[in-house]
Amino acid sequence: MHPLTGSLLLPDRSALIFAIKGVISMALALLVAMALGLERPSWAVVSAVFLQVRPETGLVIQKGLIQIGGTLIGALVGIGILAAFMPYPALALGAVALWIGLHSALSTTVRSVNYTYGFAMAGMSAALVVLLTMLDASSASSASVYEIAHARVAELIVGAACAVLVSQLLWPVSVKAGLRKGGQLIVNETLAYMSLELSENSSHEERHAHADLILDGLMAVTDDASAVTFEGPEGPGHGRAASLLCNRVMSLLAEVQILGRFQRNYPDQVEAWYRQWLATMVTSFDAMRETRDYEVARKQAQELRQQLRRLQKEQTFSSPLQFRLAKIAADLVAELIVVLRAYQALEYPDQTLLKASSIESYRDWLVAAVNASRSMLVFGIGAVVWVYTASTAAMMLMIMPVVFSIMFARLPSAMIPVVVTRLVHGVMAAAVVGMLVLGLLSQSSRDWEMLILVMSAVYFPGLLALANRPTLPYGLGFLIPMTIILQPGNGMAFNAASSLSTAFGVLTGVVVLYWVFRLITPPGDHTMQQRLLKATARDLLELAEPRERPEDWFNSRMGDRLLKLALSDRSSGSSQRHITDLGLTGLNLGHVSMRLRRLVTDEVFTPPVQQCLQEWQQALSEAYLLSADGQLNTNFRRASDNLRQALASSGVSTANLTLVEGMMERIGFTFERTATAIAGAPKS
Secondary structure (H helix, E strand, C coil): CCHHHHHHHCCCHHHHHHHHHHHHHHHHHHHHHHHCCCCCHHHHHHHHHHHCCCCCHHHHHHHHHHHHHHHHHHHHHHHHHHHHHCCCHHHHHHHHHHHHHHHHHHHCCCCCHHHHHHHHHHHHHHHHHHHHHHCCHHHCCHHHHHHHHHHHHHHHHHHHHHHHHHHHHCCCCCHHHHHHHHHHHHHHHHHHHHHHHHCCCCCHHHHHHHHHHHHHHHHHHHHHHCHHHHCCCCHHHHHHHHHHHHHHHHHHHHHHHHHHHHHHHCHHHCCHHHHHHHHHHHHHHHHHHHCCCHHHHHHHHHHHHHHHHHHHHHCCCCCHHHHHHHHHHHHHHHHHHHHHHHHHHCCCCCCCCCCCCCCCCCCCHHHHHHHHHHHHHHHHHHHHHHHHHCCCHHHHHHCHHHHHHHHCCCCCCCCHHHHHHHHHHHHHHHHHHHHHHHHHHHCCCCCHHHHHHHHHHHHHHHHHHHCCHHHHHHHHHHHHHHHHHHCCCCCCCCCHHHHHHHHHHHHHHHHHHHHHHHHCCCCCHHHHHHHHHHHHHHHHHHCCCCCCCCHHHHHHHHHHHHHHHHHHHHHHCCCCCHHHHHHHHHHHHHHHHHHHHHHHHHHCCCHHHHHHHHHHHHHHHHHHHHHHCCCCCHHHHHHHHHHHHHHHHHCCCHHHHHHHHHHHHHHHHHHHHHHHHHHHCCCC
16 A cells, blocks of 8 residues: 555554644634734644644744744844845845855754754745745835734744644643653664674674664654753753763764674684673673563663673783773673663653763765755746746745755755655645635635635645655645645635646746756765765864863764764665774774773873874874775874883883773774775775
8 A cells, every 4th residue: 555545544543633633733823813813824824734743742842942933033134135135136036045045054964853944944934024025016115024024923923832732732742752762762772783793693784784773763862852851841851861872872882893893803812701701791681672671671781790890800811902802891881771771761860860962963064065055046946937927926936945945955865856756746736626625615604614624624634644754745745835825814815816826836846846956966975975984084083182072072973974874875785884884983993092092191191192192093093094995004003003102111000001902903903804894895
């Protein structure tokens, strides 16, 4: 069954509740806007539609506040543009295009869909104020400009307020519940992944399948963590726990691969005690995953940590590398305990938890420039059509397609044609149904009750489509144009020619958007992979600065990069997943270098040691990039020897010197293995 057919004919309970709440919020928005005598109540309905995309209370409140803020800023900028360029329409349109381009670029610097929507609203509001004023430029004045801006802000605020009210009062769904579910998925998948990493008989495909699920889950929880703060006094505590959980899971991913890769790639150096330790850890991880009581799981992790510490004291290690591997195993379990505590705090806030940095969005100004040029081109095409046709319907070419351009910009490249195609289908359905509804309404009593009755019957299927992610573009493409075509309000014109023209304008705009997305494409997979790896190498180099960087800082910067590398790797169809492995290696190298730096600076930090440490960090960054190109950097071995000698001369303790030697030996193996794997991989 096609996803759209399933959504409409076999909706689940949550989809039905979503659609009922959507109908009520839009009906309430229309009622309030008409009662207040607002000029275009349809924009209040549009506002309510956009806020239905995620129905969780915290997300609706956050999006409502962001929408209001973006609308106010956009309206003020629109007034400023008119004040400066009212006599020069071309310059005014150019200023609006630049404003839209700026916000399209800025939208690429955030991960949350709500903030992306805020940038879209700031761009759209400025465009609305300017364009609606220029429709009747001969009678424009300061008072009329203010009235237009005031009306647009009031309409959008009414829609947002009604959506928030309905979300709070009827069948409320909390962000906390979603975070709890997402956290459970992350913890279970992390335990499964660690078991596979430490098992001798696991496959490369199995490990990467779980790593992909972990990264997807981390980004979903990160995106929602900021919204949970709007759900009562305990909200900030839940948000802090979610950020800590995501951050510490990144640390687990960094550590566990060391133990697993050593066992798989250097079996001749694996001693009996090491295999015994890993088998013990796998058994414990599996037991934790099988239990549904995370307090029991945390106690099991604490017992495992005590057991490993006891074994570490009793074991005699044959080399610095063996000593380092034992230390990693103990640290891994300590991080796992923090993860389990953070998960529990998603239900019961724990004020003793430390605040961790949330995972940041990867910022690439090349991608930002591509998105900005795309949105500006869509607006520019609409502006040319509007200027030469003087059609009010052509204004839709410059509004909704620009909003969709900004909101779809963060989608993976392979998904954009599919999403925009579904959007076009939704618009086509809205054009046909909208004309039928107009004909029906023109024969009715035209009272608010009849208007709501008819619109509710029409909007309900669109909301069912909006409730499911695969069919969401159909729902958006149907509901927004339907509202613009009908223009519900106190003085509905029921002008078939005007409505048909508007429908054609919206459809044309979305088709133009489709071809602009096909024409201006983001950088290719290979280019983006290289840029992501270079950004990681820059962060490795930044760790050489005198200012100490915490692991949270590095985790927060690596999270989105890892997801993008994994998505790029998946889309390539490669079974080797070398690019994902390179991302995980970069994550691990950052952790190792930070721990080495702390170990050195806590005991000895003489000028010779400081100089050698900076040279070593530089060599580490260069060696990482060279290994990604299938080459070895001989300078890294030399820099490691120099640092080791400087530490020995400075009087560092034997235990710490042994740890440093183990770190350097293990990293050397990593670069050799990575360079060999990349050099032997088939070239794309």
